[in-house]
Amino acid sequence: MKNKRIEENRVKILEAAGRLFYGKRFHQVKVGEIAEAADMGKGTIYEYFPSKEKLFEELFKYSTEKYIRLARKAGAKKGSSRERLLAIVFNHIEFITRFSHLDYYIFHINRSNIQELHSWFQEKRDQFLSLVGEIIDEGIRRGEIRAMDSRLAAAAFTGSFLAALDPFLIDLEKDGKKIAAEVTALFFQGAGA
Amino acid sequence: MKNKRIEENRVKILEAAGRLFYGKRFHQVKVGEIAEAADMGKGTIYEYFPSKEKLFEELFKYSTEKYIRLARKAGAKKGSSRERLLAIVFNHIEFITRFSHLDYYIFHINRSNIQELHSWFQEKRDQFLSLVGEIIDEGIRRGEIRAMDSRLAAAAFTGSFLAALDPFLIDLEKDGKKIAAEVTALFFQGAGA
Amino acid sequence: MKNKRIEENRVKILEAAGRLFYGKRFHQVKVGEIAEAADMGKGTIYEYFPSKEKLFEELFKYSTEKYIRLARKAGAKKGSSRERLLAIVFNHIEFITRFSHLDYYIFHINRSNIQELHSWFQEKRDQFLSLVGEIIDEGIRRGEIRAMDSRLAAAAFTGSFLAALDPFLIDLEKDGKKIAAEVTALFFQGAGA
Amino acid sequence: MKNKRIEENRVKILEAAGRLFYGKRFHQVKVGEIAEAADMGKGTIYEYFPSKEKLFEELFKYSTEKYIRLARKAGAKKGSSRERLLAIVFNHIEFITRFSHLDYYIFHINRSNIQELHSWFQEKRDQFLSLVGEIIDEGIRRGEIRAMDSRLAAAAFTGSFLAALDPFLIDLEKDGKKIAAEVTALFFQGAGA
DNA sequence: CATGAATGAGTCTTCATTCAT
């Protein structure tokens, strides 16, 4: 099918661009580089994306949506709220391990400099926080979590595992799971004596 | 005095640049704009910074160091570990309220796209986490916080208040203090029922 | 063919640049002018030469090599050493008549301001002096020229025709050949009574 | 006296500029460098010369006039035409040995790219060729030189010693005098067998 | 007189985008 070929090339470009943009600023990545990395001619890029700017936006969306899709799947598993939150964290670890360059586009450019994507990004963050918030809400309903502002708790929990699992701070491969467990435990038990 | 004049101009440029870079990408800010914003000739910028790139790096450092300096001061206040952590959070609120454009350069570009600054930035983050970690350690010594990995806790706590106080999510001015208290309380008591 | 097109464009640029640089200093010639003179876009120049500086160097080499190639051809003609030397001089006249702008880059910037080309230029001058020196050597062997340091003689002869045929001193078109003959005669007979 | 101090500074700047321009292109030498080399403030240069361009022109004139003044003096010595021509050549050697950087401005930028100086330079060259030509003319009158176009002979002779004594070709210090004698001998006796 | 910080006009160079092949 024609569409399949087209979609394959789109993803090929996005993945190549993802790797290149990782750790570089927008203007440090040349369209020619992306083309080369995607093993295509420069002109071909423009068959799939109307501009470099749009390509970057698409990459941003592609990464974020991939993350949220996987997170949703991970959080959907049955179990206690603690198990489900842990699943969210495990999913995070797996994602940033497998798609480290994509991870980059999700929370770390979180105040996207792409003005055009601002509201889109807010919505996606909302979706993610809602996902976590719902798990917390259910935990409250189940009596596993004390009554609280689930929205705030979702943000706090998300922030804490993001910070604790920063691949620049720890060895994700080796210590990821352990830290995931610890940070989740901390969220449930608190630090107080 | 000569040195004073020079330092004043440096800061004048940095502050002007900070306001301009805020919410824009590196290449969207023209050196001429910075010069105009700093009320100087374009050439004068180059008397103080060898390149736009270097100016950006210096801005990054300037902002980060300002933040850490203020955080250190805030955390130094006497009191319980809870009060001191709260002081760190209050400082954060004040900083991103007063210097919202500078805040931008601190945790939100936290995987600095500026390759050259990577290790520098790691060090600064370490310094900040150590600052928080020491407060937690003292809390443990005092019996206010249960025995735990203070480093991990520091990262988790920092992550949670950063996420919860995101100015794009909440009205900092209005709800900042309340949320600061809540997120700190959550850190101490945990979410568990 | 592709390569042909590329070489054509290179030469087109070099010739255009040659005409422009003639009688102007490096910084008085704008890249845009060269592009316009070569009937190309400014960016195209940079497809062929990495910088204006390099383009100038290439022009220098191009001109010098063209001169030497033609001189070699002229000097290769059969005949007495006097005839062959005269051929070298005639070639010089023809060259600076037809390619006056290229001539400019050859002996008149003879202590090349282009530091990078210094040794390259020395080599080329050596080649030219050797060419003349060999003719003289053969003249000695044939008994047409008395035994002497052919290297020195080559330099002296070259210097004398260069100076005597300076287009700013004489009317090359009108008097060139006559003066060429005279200066060659002077070289053979000497000025002594 | 005031004027003495002023003249001293002028020469100081010219000499410093001469050393810097030597082997560099006009735009490669910065006014700041000249100032530093002359051990003055940048602004001070402008007290003595209205522009960098004019400074360069003055340097050019200064060098050329110094050369011609010395050549005239050298050629004025009593003796045979051969001795006097040799004196001109010896003077050349001494000049380019003592003032190598000034020599640079004389015959080697002989088609001055400074359009404004063109006619001035032609005149100076005329003066020099006349100087040599007069010696030749007197030689003819004395019967030391055969009847000939003294103008052409002057150019040829000048060209030959310039080329033969090129400091990039020979060791002036060591071989200068010998080559001077040889090139003069060649001029008188000719190369013919 | 001497200075050097401030200036901004002027230019090289880059690179996203086009389009003829």
Place this chain on the structure above:
DNA sequence: TATGAATGAAGACTCATTCAT
């Protein structure tokens, strides 16, 4: 559909010159 040579708009940066001290 794929390509990459050609393009030129746009911007960082330089540096001669000025002028307040």
